[in-house]
Amino acid sequence: MSAVIEVKSASRWYGDVIGINDVSLEFGPGITGLLGPNGAGKSTLMRLITGQLQSSQGEVRVFGEPVWSNQGLFRRIGFCPDQDAFYETMSGLEFVRTLAMLSGIPRREAREKAERALDAVKLAPDAWGRKIGGYSKGMRQRTKLAQALVHDPELLVLDEPLAGLDPVGRREVLELIRTVASGGRTVIVSSHILHEVEAVTRSIVIIHHGRLLASGDITQIRELIDEHPHHVSIHCSDPRRLGAALLAGDDVISVAFGREPGSIVVETAKPDSFYGRVADLVLAEGIRVQRLTSLDDNLQAVFSYLVK
C-alpha cells in the first residue's frame, strides 16, 4: 500500500530548541495514533505534515508532493488544530461555511456542506446560529472538527481532537473518526492519552523529545506498558469498603487513601483484569463511583519507563 505521507529524515528546530529530530515515517490509509507526552513534538510533526512549517532538514511529502508552500494540496487535507482559537463573533455555521468556501466548495453548496459537517460532529442544531464566543469547550471542539471535515478531505490530521470533550462526546468523536477512516481516508490522531487512541486504532507512532520512539502495532507497546504497575484513582461513596474488596484480587498490588476525601489510589500490575473486575465489584457492592482516573494514562510515566 502506497504511503500517503512520507517523512524523510525530517528535523525541525526552533532556534536552539528541537521540535523533532531526524524522524523518518510513513503513514498510509486508515487511522494512525500519534502519541507522546506534552512537548514531545507531536504538534510540530502535524504542522510539518499540514504545510504550516518547513522542515529544517529532511523532507515531508504528502500525496507524493512536497507539502510546504503547496497550497493546492490543501484541498485534500483537513486539519483540526489543538489551540482553542476561533473568530469568536461568528456563529458556528458561519465559521464552518466560510472555511468551506475557502476550501473550494462553491458558495451555493457551502451552507449545506457546513450543516452536514456540524451534524456529523453532533453539534446541536440550535447552537449553529449562536456566536462561538458563547460555546462550551465541547461545542468549540466539535466546531473545530467540523471545519476540518467540511470539504471531505482525503487526509485528516487531528491534533488532540478529544481535549475538552466529556465522555459521551469522546465516544461520539471516536465513532466519527472511525466512520471517516472507513471510507479509505487517512486519519492521524494525536493524543497524550493512550486509551483514547487505542479505542480507534491499533497503529501507533510514539514520539518523545522530538525523536521517533516506536511505531507499529499497539499490542507490543501495550504489553510493555501492562508490565509496568498502573496507578488508578477512584472517587466513590465508600472508599474503605471498595478498597478492601479490591485488595482481595491478585491483580491489585496496593491500595492507599487519596489526598482528596472519598478517594483511593489503587496500584495494579494487571490493568485489563483490574478494570474488568472493578466494574463488577461496584455493581455487586452497590458503591457509587463518581470518578475513575488512570494516573498513568499520562504517557509521560510510560515513556519514562520505556526509554530506560
Place this chain on the structure above:
Amino acid sequence: MATTLAASGTGPLSWGRSLRVLVTLGLRLAFQGKRALFVSLFLAAPVVLAIALRYLIPNVPRALASSDEMIVNLSLMAYAQVLVPFVCLLFGTSVVSEEWDDKTLTYLFTRPVRKSAVVVGKGIGMWLVSVALIAISFAITAIVIGSKSLPSDFQKHPMLVLQLLGILCLATLPYCALFVFLGTVLRRPLIPGLVIIFGLEKFLAWIPASVQQLAPFHYLRALLLPFADVSRLVRDIERDVLRLTVQPTPTAAIVWLLGFTLVFGALAGWVVSKREYLLTKE
C-alpha cells in the same frame, strides 16, 4: 460524511474566488472585538471639536470661523496627520498580526488559498471599513461645520468637502498597505506603528531634504496644501518650512501614493508567502 470529494480541482483557488470570501471575512472581522467601537469613538473627536467651535465656544476668531478654512485645517491637521494613519494602523495591522496572535491564522493557511490572497483579500476588507468610517466622520464634521456657515461660504463648501474626502480616502491606501506589511513582519505591531506615524514619518516629512520623499505624508500634504490657500492658519504654520522643500505636483503625489500602496502590498504578500508563523513554541 459523503465520500466524494466536494472540493474538486487541483491548484489553489483562483484569485477571484479567494478574494470574494476573504474580502467578506475582512469586513466581518473588522467589526470583531472592540476595535471598530474604539475607532468610531476616536473618529468622533473632530465631530465634537466641530460642534464645540460652531455652537459652544462663543467668539471664535474669524480665522477659524469660515467653514472652508475650518474643514481644510481639520483635514490637514487632524485627519491627514493623525486620524487616517491611526485608523489604518488599527485595521491594517490586524490583517495578519491579529490572527497570528489569536492563533486563527491556522484556519486560513491550511486552505487551498494563496497566502498572498489572504493578505490582499482581508486587506481590502479592512481598507473598505477604514474608508467608510473615515468618510462618515469627515462628512458629519463637514455638515456640522457647514451648518452655521455664511451663505457665501456654504456655496463652495460641498465641492471642497468632496475633494478633501477623496484625498483622504486616497491616503488610506498607502497607510493600510504599510500597516498590513508591518503586521506580516511583527506579531505586536501597534507600538512600532505608532512610532512610525508620530515619529519617523513626520520627522522625514518635515526634513527639507530628499528623504522626505519616503514619507506618504509628504505627498498627502502636497495634495491638501493647494486648498490651504483659504487657510491663514495652515499657511502661517507651514510657510516657513515648506518654502525650503520641493512640493510634488498633484499628479506626481497621486502616483507616489499609489506606488507606496503597490510596494507595501507586494511586500506584505511576499513576506506572508515565504515566512512561517509560529503560533506556539513546542
